[in-house]
Amino acid sequence: TGVLPVFVDEVAATPAPRVSTAATLEADRVSAWFGQRKVLDRVSLDIPAGRVTALIGPSGCGKSTFLRILNRMHELVPSAQLAGEVRLDGQDIYDPERRLTDARKAIGMVFQKPNPFPAMSIADNVLAGLKITGTKIARPDREALIEESLTRAGLWNEVKDRLKQPGSALSGGQQQRLCIARSLAVRPRVLLMDEPCSALDPTSTRVVEETIGEIAADVTIVIVTHNMQQAQRVSDQCAFFLAAQGTPGVIVEHGPTDVVFENPQDQRTSDYVNGRF
Numbered sequence: 199t200g201v202l203p204v205f206v207d208e209v210a211a212t213p214a215p216r217v218s219t220a221a222t223l224e225a226d227r228v229s230a231w232f233g234q235r236k237v238l239d240r241v242s243l244d245i246p247a248g249r250v251t252a253l254i255g256p257s258g259c260g261k262s263t264f265l266r267i268l269n270r271m272h273e274l275v276p277s278a279q280l281a282g283e284v285r286l287d288g289q290d291i292y293d294p295e296r297r298l299t300d301a302r303k304a305i306g307m308v309f310q311k312p313n314p315f316p317a318m319s320i321a322d323n324v325l326a327g328l329k330i331t332g333t334k335i336a337r338p339d340r341e342a343l344i345e346e347s348l349t350r351a352g353l354w355n356e357v358k359d360r361l362k363q364p365g366s367a368l369s370g371g372q373q374q375r376l377c378i379a380r381s382l383a384v385r386p387r388v389l390l391m392d393e394p395c396s397a398l399d400p401t402s403t404r405v406v407e408e409t410i411g412e413i414a415a416d417v418t419i420v421i422v423t424h425n426m427q428q429a430q431r432v433s434d435q436c437a438f439f440l441a442a443q444g445t446p447g448v449i450v451e452h453g454p455t456d457v458v459f460e461n462p463q464d465q466r467t468s469d470y471v472n473g474r475f
């Protein structure tokens with residue numbers, strides 16, 4: 199057989215490394231109150247770029263509140279008060295000089311209950327986030343963005359022949375992937391997911407987990423989950439939140455997911471991940 203004249207150095211030099219748009223998030227001593235009631239106490243967490251971070255812990259310990267603080271969504275609750283800092287690639291997202299829409303564009307959110315606009319077409323649902331965040335896109339580029347976003351969300355093949363149907367025509371699992379596509383169309387640098395699979399059947403859950411694995415290189419993921427197997431399947435690092443009776447939520451332990459699950463340093467972490475409360 200013939201040997202091709204390949205120059206090893208050239209082969210090694212290509213292809214050029216792809217530039218990831220994933221960003222780091224740092225929560226620095228974040229405390230939160232609803233009115234007089236303190237619900238988070240000096241929570242600090244470094245969220246590395248291009249990785250999946252899972253937030254776990256019992257109901258009511260402040261996971262959703264913390265997640266919302268990471269993209270200023272808690273500001274929709276008038277009684278919410280905040281102390282501490284959140285930095286996106288080192289820049290304070292609460293800096294008064296920065297616009298709210300900059301944070302929202304860079305940091306997308308997916309909720310537990312799929313919430314596509316039911317009467318809007320599948321295609322328009324994908325583009326809806328652009329309108330909400332004031333992101334402009336030239337008309338000729340729209341179709342490509344719709345295909346790209348739906349493909350990244352693992353939904354393209356199922357909907358490519360019916361893009362004009364309403365969002366409500368889809369199953370629950372498809373609706374959730376449509377919501378993921380809607381977030382991805384804005385090309386966020388971080389995607390926050392609050393129990394995104396809690397309302398889904400096991401098959402849809404698997405597809406969403408695969409999607410998370412595929413997009414994580416380009417989009418930093420923070421996912422709240424009550425499913426310990428899911429946390430182990432999808433996450434690189436894990437933070438365990440807890441609010442002891444009557445006290446605000448804190449992070450008891452955080453670290454690489456295999457350490458948190460297999461060799462937890464705190465007895466309460468061990469009890470929680472092993473289903474003892």
Ligand code: ADP
Nearest residue numbers: 232237255256257258259260261262263264275
């Ligand atoms: P988790 O997501 O871990 O279940 P949450 O962040 O939803 O916890 O809630 C943390 C605490 O804050 C709970 O005690 C909850 O009752 C309270 N809380 C959440 N949202 C609000 C709100 N909009 N107004 C007042 N209290 C709230």
Ligand code: MG
Nearest residue numbers: 261262263392
């Ligand atoms: Mg919650």
